[in-house]
Amino acid sequence: xxxxxxxxxxxxxxxxxxxxxxxxxxxxxxxxxxxxxxxxxxxxxxxxxxxxxxxxxxxxxxxxxxxxxxxxxxxxxxxxxxxxxxxxxxxxxxxxxxxxxxxxxxxxxxxxxxxxxxxxxxxxxxxxxxxxxxxxxxxxxxxxxxxxx
Amino acid sequence: xxxxxxxxxxxxxxxxxxxxxxxxxxxxxxxxxxxxxxxxxxxxxxxxxxxxxxxxxxxxxxxxxxxxxxxxxxxxxxxxxxxxxxxxxxxxxxxxxxxxxxxxxxxxxxxxxxxxxxxxxxxxxxxxxxxxxxxxxxxxxxxxxxxxxxxxxxxxxxxxxxxxxxxxxxxxxxxxxxxxxxxxxxxxxxxxxxxxxxxxxxxxxxxxxxxxxxxxxxxxxxxxxxxxxxxx
Numbered sequence: 229x230x231x232x233x234x235x236x237x238x239x240x241x242x243x244x245x246x247x248x249x250x251x252x253x254x255x256x257x258x259x260x261x262x263x264x265x266x267x268x269x270x271x272x273x274x275x276x277x278x279x280x281x282x283x284x285x286x287x288x289x290x291x292x293x294x295x296x297x298x299x300x301x302x303x304x305x306x307x308x309x310x311x312x313x314x315x316x317x318x319x320x321x322x323x324x325x326x327x328x329x330x331x332x333x334x335x336x337x338x339x340x341x342x343x344x345x346x347x348x349x350x351x352x353x354x355x356x357x358x359x360x361x362x363x364x365x366x367x368x369x370x371x372x373x374x375x376x377x
Numbered sequence: 378x379x380x381x382x383x384x385x386x387x388x389x390x391x392x393x394x395x396x397x398x399x400x401x402x403x404x405x406x407x408x409x410x411x412x413x414x415x416x417x418x419x420x421x422x423x424x425x426x427x428x429x430x431x432x433x434x435x436x437x438x439x440x441x442x443x444x445x446x447x448x449x450x451x452x453x454x455x456x457x458x459x460x461x462x463x464x465x466x467x468x469x470x471x472x473x474x475x476x477x478x479x480x481x482x483x484x485x486x487x488x489x490x491x492x493x494x495x496x497x498x499x500x501x502x503x504x505x506x507x508x509x510x511x512x513x514x515x516x517x518x519x520x521x522x523x524x525x526x527x528x529x530x531x532x533x534x535x536x537x538x539x540x541x542x543x544x545x546x547x548x549x550x551x552x553x554x555x556x557x558x559x560x561x562x563x564x565x566x567x568x569x570x571x572x573x574x575x576x577x578x579x580x581x582x583x584x585x586x587x588x589x590x591x592x593x594x595x596x597x598x599x600x601x602x603x604x605x606x607x608x609x
Contacts (some may be wrong), residue, residue, distance in 0.1 A: 263406065273417060277579060281580070293537060300555075321533045325578070326577070376593075
């Protein structure tokens with residue numbers, strides 16, 4: 229059936245809306261994914277910085293003093309448990325970006341010995357406190373601290 | 378007909394809004410990623426310089442951590458004009474200096490590095506310049522960033538197991554697309570404008586030289602004291 233009046237028919241407009249809706253939703257998901265990737269890059273960098281901060285502090289302390297330590301805390305770095313990261317540490321005086329407070333950090337130390345050579349394996353993991361995806365939000369790094377000869 | 382016009386208008390407006398939002402989001406994402414890379418490079422450069430920081434060693438001496446980095450805010454314009462100066466060891470060691478009479482000394486020369494914050498024309502943001510004075514006749518300088526809204530290197534002392542405290546530098550850097558912090562005074566900490574074109578970076582670094590001197594006070598400093606070099 230052909231209409232005498234110029235312009236779109238209701239069916240055509242509805243069809244156009246449907247197509248546009250599909251395109252819009254795909255674009256929306258693309259933008260959303262782009263933003264998420266951008267945030268992931270930002271969070272990855274912060275996670276790496278939080279890991280390297282710990283490694284830097286522990287490396288400075290060195291094997292000899294770390295191996296003598298039997299406490300659960302070194303400065304305000306808690307061992308063996310997930311600890312929320314604060315933007316400013318009262319004990320150490322280290323100030324971090326506000327965004328760091330969405331992370332938790334876990335530090336483990338393992339004494340190693342082979343052929344009379346001693347060392348400590350320090351492992352640091354950082355993850356987001358609240359995240360819908362748990363499999364890709366954890367950053368880890370480790371360092372081997374050797375005994376002073 | 379009216380319904381069709383109304384639907385077409387709705388479609389057009391939503392399409393335009395989507396296009397504009399997508400464009401803004403895309404541009405913002407690109408700029409943020411660019412700033413992320415820039416900040417990462419700046420922090421890595423400062424980390425390397427501070428890690429190799431040292432001072433000339435003339436036998437036994439008393440060393441304070443604050444001797445390693447001089448911070449100058451004397452221009453009294455807040456962050457603008459602030460200078461952070463240090464001496465550092467070169468990346469590539471120069472094991473023998475031919476200009477010394479005794480050529481069998483193992484030496485690592487120090488070079489002077491200065492970070493300076495300058496005003497950027499037509500902007501409240503600051504330019505971070507790294508100046509290296511490797512050769513007094515040919516000082517070299519490089520602009521690391523032109524969108525700095527906050528920069529600080531502060532000493533941090535951490536009580537550690539044992540009797541000796543550990544000393545670090547805490548670097549804070551904020552890069553912005555637009556300025557909202559430069560108000561003529563030195564800000565004590567970066568503004569809380571995350572997600573609105575500002576990215577914050579931080580790092581913690583210790584000086585290898587100071588750490589060795591601090592922890593092992595009576596050990597020889599073979600990187601700059603002139604240990605006898607005896608090739609096979």
